[in-house]
Amino acid sequence: MSSGPVAPYTYTPLNLLKNGTVVNVCGVVKFFKPPYLSKGTDYCSVVTIVDQTNVKLTCTLFSRNYEDLPVIYKVGDIVCFRGLKIQVYKNELQGISHYGFASLTFDGALGSPAVRHTSSKSFNFTVLDHHMVEALRAWACTHVSASSTLLQLSDAQPMQYCDLTCQLLGKAQVDGASFLLKVWDGTMTKFPSWRVCIQDLAFEGDLGHILRLQNLVVDIVVYDNHVQTAKSLKIGSFLRIYSLHTKLQPINSESMTSLVRLEFHLHGGTSYGRGITVLPESNSDVDQLKRALESVDLTTIQPSNDTCQSENEDHCLTPSSSKSDLVSLYEVERCQQLCATTLTDHHYLEKTPLCAILKEKAPQQYRILAKLRSYEPKRLFQSVKLLCPKCHSLQEVPYEENVDKILQDAATKAPDSKLQDTSLYESEVWTTEGQGGRQVAVHFVKSDGVLPLSNECLILIEGGRLCEISKLSSIFHSVIPVKSGPEDLELLDIAAPFLIRGKVCHYGCKQCSNLKPIQNLSTIPNKRLWIPSSVAAVLGIVPLQYVFVMTFTFDDGTGVLDAYLKDSEKFFQIPASEVLTDDDLQRNLEKIMNVICPPGIKIDAYPWLECLIKSYNVTVGTEQRICYQIFDTMVAEDII
DNA sequence: GATTAGGGTTTG
Numbered sequence: 001m002s003s004g005p006v007a008p009y010t011y012t013p014l015n016l017l018k019n020g021t022v023v024n025v026c027g028v029v030k031f032f033k034p035p036y037l038s039k040g041t042d043y044c045s046v047v048t049i050v051d052q053t054n055v056k057l058t059c060t061l062f063s064r065n066y067e068d069l070p071v072i073y074k075v076g077d078i079v080c081f082r083g084l085k086i087q088v089y090k091n092e093l094q095g096i097s098h099y100g101f102a103s104l105t106f107d108g109a110l111g112s113p114a115v116r117h118t119s120s121k122s123f124n125f126t127v128l129d130h131h132m133v134e135a136l137r138a139w140a141c142t143h144v145s146a147s148s149t150l151l152q153l154s155d156a157q158p159m160q161y162c163d164l165t166c167q168l169l170g171k172a173q174v175d176g177a178s179f180l181l182k183v184w185d186g187t188m189t190k191f192p193s194w195r196v197c198i199q200d201l202a203f204e205g206d207l208g209h210i211l212r213l214q215n216l217v218v219d220i221v222v223y224d225n226h227v228q229t230a231k232s233l234k235i236g237s238f239l240r241i242y243s244l245h246t247k248l249q250p251i252n253s254e255s256m257t258s259l260v261r262l263e264f265h266l267h268g269g270t271s272y273g274r275g276i277t278v279l280p281e282s283n284s285d286v287d288q289l290k291r292a293l294e295s296v297d298l299t300t301i302q303p304s305n306d307t308c309q310s311e312n313e314d315h316c317l318t319p320s321s322s323k324s325d326l327v328s329l330y331e332v333e334r335c336q337q338l339c340a341t342t343l344t345d346h347h348y349l350e351k352t353p354l355c356a357i358l359k360e361k362a363p364q365q366y367r368i369l370a371k372l373r374s375y376e377p378k379r380l381f382q383s384v385k386l387l388c389p390k391c392h393s394l395q396e397v398p399y400e401e402n403v404d405k406i407l408q409d410a411a412t413k414a415p416d417s418k419l420q421d422t423s424l425y426e427s428e429v430w431t432t433e434g435q436g437g438r439q440v441a442v443h444f445v446k447s448d449g450v451l452p453l454s455n456e457c458l459i460l461i462e463g464g465r466l467c468e469i470s471k472l473s474s475i476f477h478s479v480i481p482v483k484s485g486p487e488d489l490e491l492l493d494i495a496a497p498f499l500i501r502g503k504v505c506h507y508g509c510k511q512c513s514n515l516k517p518i519q520n521l522s523t524i525p526n527k528r529l530w531i532p533s534s535v536a537a538v539l540g541i542v543p544l545q546y547v548f549v550m551t552f553t554f555d556d557g558t559g560v561l562d563a564y565l566k567d568s569e570k571f572f573q574i575p576a577s578e579v580l581t582d583d584d585l586q587r588n589l590e591k592i593m594n595v596i597c598p599p600g601i602k603i604d605a606y607p608w609l610e611c612l613i614k615s616y617n618v619t620v621g622t623e624q625r626i627c628y629q630i631f632d633t634m635v636a637e638d639i640i
Numbered sequence: 641g642a643t644t645a646g647g648g649t650t651t652g
Contacts, residue, residue: 031647040644048647060645089646096646161649178652223652243649267650274649 011132015053017086022098026080026132027051028108028140031058034242034275035069036225038062045069046270049079052139059084059095061103068120069103073240073283074163075147076108078136080129104129107284108144110137149243153218154187154587158248158262158600161272164241165285167293168233169217170205172198177268179230181220182210183239186292188587191248191262191594192639193218205235212298220244222276224268229276238286241266243274248598250605259340259607259639260598340596340607340639343367344570345632349612354559362615362626370556371606372597377550380589384576386544387566388509394549397580398495403505404466406496407481411463415441416484424522425460426451439463442472443482443489447527458530460489460518473500478530482518489518491539498541499532503581506532508541516540546577552630554611555603563613563628571633573640588640595639 012023027049038044042062047070050056059081063069070079085098102120107113149163156162170182180196182205196219210217220241222230233239245265266274279286349367357366377383386395420427425443432438443460444451451457454475460482461469473479479500482489491498494513497505520538524530536543550565569575572592579585596607611633618625 033645033647038644040642042644044644046645046647058647060647062644092646094646221652223650245650247650263652265650265652267652269649270645270647271649272647 011080011128013053014049014051014055014057017055017057017093019086019088019093022083022085024080024082025049025051025057025084025095026078026129026136027057028136028144029072029075029077029079030056030144031075031273032070032072033270033273034072034277035063035066036270036275037228043069045072047072047079050144051136052143054143057093057095059097061095061097061101063097063101068101070105071277072105073107073277073279073285074150076140076144078106078108078133078140080104080123080132082123106133106137108137108140110141112284152187153185153189156189156191156246156262156264158191158246158598160246161243162246164220164239164244164264165279165289166239166241167289168205168235168237168239169210169213170203170207170235171230171233172201172203173227173231174201174221177224177227179222179227181222181230181233181239181241182217183220183241184213184216184218184293185289186216186296188216189218189262190587190590191260191598192591194249194261194263195219196221213296216296218262218264220264220266222266225270226266226268226274226276233276233278238279238281238283238289239276240279240285241276243272248600250598250601259595260601260605339369339610340636341609341611341633342636343610343612343632344634346612351610354554354556354561356558357613357615357628358559358561360615362617365612365614367610367612368554368556368561369608369610370554370561371603372609373553373555373560373603373606375550375552375593375597380593381580381586383548383550384580385547385549386507387547387549388512388542388544390509390512390542393509393511394547395544397546398505398507400466403496406493407464407466407469410481410483410492410496411438411440411465413483414439415462419484419489422519423449424519440468445521445527452528456528458521458527458535462489469500470503473502477501477528478532478535480518480535491515491518491541494541498539498543499530499535501530501532504546504577506536507544508536509544512542514540546575548572548576548579554609561613561628563611563630565630567630571630572635592635592639596635 010024011026014025029047030050031048033046035043035045042064043066045061048056048058061069081103083098083101084095086093086095102123104123151162166183166185168181168183172180174180245267247263248260249263251259251261351369352366354368354370384397386397415429425445427441427443429439429441441462445458455477457476458478459472459476460480462482462484469479481492481496483492494508494510498508499506516539523538524534533543545568547566547568552563552565554561554563565571572589574585574589579589596609598606612631613628614631615626615628618627
């Protein structure tokens with residue numbers, strides 16, 4: 001092969017490249033730097049590709065025009081280059097754009113349209129190109145791992161570099177070397193994110209809209225060479241920001257309190273492909289992003305106090321001040337007075353250092369000021385248990401599959417027609433199709449002899465599966481699974497829920513319950529409320545309570561002490577009964593834990609927690625131990 | 641017409 005013009009439409013495999021030749025190549029993108037303005041006259045892009053020969057080639061591409069460089073959206077895209085000169089640099093072959101260079105790029109996903117997503121004007125697409133792309137796609141799906149750095153804000157962890165796909169909502173030049181972008185992707189970060197002060201800055205964007213979106217909006221500061229790019233971005237456009245740095249920053253104050261904020265920086269330079277590209281509306285990831293943005297329900301966003309916008313001037317620092325002043329301190333005044341937790345009682349107690357508590361006998365009550373060094377379990381949903389208030393036994397929340405098994409077993413027996421339509425309820429019976437003639441009976445409980453509205457109506461169900469009961473519980477006030485007994489309807493096994501209200505299953509204690517006839521429901525005075533505890537009482541059930549059970553390891557510098565948290569909703573202000581079936585509540589819980597025990601930073605920067613703990617004696621075998629439990633304490637409103 | 645950058649994280 002000689003240098004000079006190449007025969008059209010032939011591609012050289014990457015293992016057969018020769019120094020000094022000009023070739024056409026095709027490959028899967030392993031790495032790329034989105035086009036940026038070089039220090040010379042041209043735009044530059046660096047792209048590393050690999051093909052079926054498993055040989056990699058790094059290409060340095062220049063063009064006077066931004067559009068003539070390959071516009072690659074992610075690692076795994078497929079590119080075809082024509083007019084690429086091969087030369088040696090640092091003892092390795094490299095590609096460099098030659099006169100007449102042209103490129104074509106494709107989405108790398110198997111089965112995605114064969115239509116190119118970008119190309120140089122001069123690139124003439126042929127059948128051969130199409131075959132090359134299909135072959136590379138097929139090879140890549142088993143040989144090239146997809147980009148792992150693409151993520152959503154809700155998955156952002158501190159101290160990582162990631163590629164973010166988002167929509168631009170606002171922008172402002174901070175100073176000559178830094179520029180603020182306000183963006184969102186429809187998800188919420190698991191850490192409170194920082195707020196750059198925009199007071200005195202020329203801000204472009206709809207602040208009202210941004211305020212309404214609250215903490216779905218994050219601030220990104222881009223530096224140096226990226227300022228120029230940022231200036232040219234249009235509000236509303238869809239962006240991909242590459243190698244965005246997330247950093248958890250402790251916000252320290254003179255007082256005992258410190259909190260953290262998640263910062264987003266796009267540092268200067270182009271290392272690791274740092275840069276910003278505007279994604280076209282036709283991009284499939286934009287399509288997905290748009291759907292996510294449209295489905296955001298603004299009514300479910302928690303109101304936050306941690307925004308620092310122009311209307312909130314007291315908390316803003318001037319942009320002319322240096323370094324951390326860029327960050328508006330989070331409710332500075334309040335932080336200086338408050339801990340991340342507050343006491344709900346016993347304010348008269350003096351604080352006791354942990355070292356002193358560890359020397360004393362139980363039982364006692366203490367007020368402590370300490371940091372949360374660590375906690376268990378780390379997987380927060382594992383902290384939810386069922387507690388019997390009478391015998392104090394703890395048990396796991398039953399798995400849905402096991403509950404469904406009990407219901408299925410009960411459904412093998414047909415409803416007894418003698419037990420239908422009583423003074424307590426009206427009944428309807430259905431026979432399911434294709435399920436061995438399973439019969440489902442629903443008994444609608446009357447209130448003062450008449451049927452109430454469905455959302456006020458308690459129903460008893462025989463023969464229903466869990467999925468059916470779930471549907472009914474979203475329509476009716478509450479559902480009680482029952483079976484036909486010899487004389488009356490009866491509750492199922494005590495391992496099954498005795499009442500389902502909304503998404504929450506209520507269970508009874510095996511040891512302490514003593515089941516009574518269903519007809520006792522008629523003795524409940526107010527048949528519109530159907531409070532689970534009232535229903536339980538007339539049916540002879542001791543209801544189990546949903547509780548968070550966690551071990552907190554406290555450290556106040558004088559000692560380390562493990563204390564149990566056993567709490568249904570007071571501490572986190574999140575009902576333990578609902579957290580398992582509510583993603584938003586789970587996210588809130590995770591966020592609170594990330595604030596009171598922030599990962600990835602030193603304990604010095606953790607916030608202080610003020611807690612009440614009580615000590616008690618426990619005998620394990622022959623050994624006497626002292627345990628500690630948290631009480632009358634809740635996380636501060638600021639961080640909920 | 642040569643140069644740019646030549647992958648491998650800022651220190652805000």
